[in-house]
């Protein structure tokens with residue numbers, strides 16, 4: 001929506017000038033949104049930092065070969081690429097179950113929430129309540145900054161805000177990531193990976209089998225419980241396919257995408273032409 005000038009009539013039809021009507025409300029919303037986005041960025045970094053807390057050392061070492069199907073263990077963990085490390089840490093914080101049944105993010109919540117600003121607390125609360133598990137989503141549509149994704153298993157549709165666009169991913173291919181709410185939209189919680197079309201042929205079958213086994217072991221399990229307990233299978237699948245196809249282990253969304261500063265500049269330039 002194009003915003004009216006200060007002295008133009010407001011878009012709401014009140015007959016008042018914009019500056020006397022919706023301008024302050026819109027400005028506050030924009031500020032809130034900027035604050036949320038900044039808080040979400042902070043929280044991503046802070047959660048990753050917390051994953052390295054020494055109290056998780058043992059869990060970390062156990063989780064690593066589970067997630068990577070032994071490709072990485074504590075002995076060669078430093079060989080993870082930056083993107084692989086980001087995905088692993090993200091999964092560990094949000095989805096890994098510790099021996100007492102809690103997740104590392106629960107420890108973060110109990111320990112660190114009081115240290116956060118009020119908007120950072122709001123983001124954390126929302127992520128605790130609404131973040132998806134790391135999961136597989138089929139790309140069904142897109143525009144410059146939005147991806148339309150379908151949950152690979154349930155078909156539920158999500159619009160995801162992604163300023164970098166779809167990268168190398170084609171419609172029908174599968175993106176592996178976690179969706180987190182940020183103000184009024186969804187974003188990826190960390191670097192996404194993707195599965196090319198040729199590598200998803202038997203994925204539905206694998207997940208259906210996993211779901212059945214999980215349901216027998218945990219009759220009360222919700223879909224979210226199932227996803228958290230089994231989403232490492234998506235990485236195992238990607239690794240197996242990589243071996244078959246002779247490509248590097250887990251493909252990045254687009255290794256050549258411009259960095260954030262470039263994206264911002266391009267976005268500002270584009271806006272001037274709208």
Ligand SMILES: [Zn+2]
Pocket residue numbers: 010011012013014021022
């Ligand atoms: Zn108005």
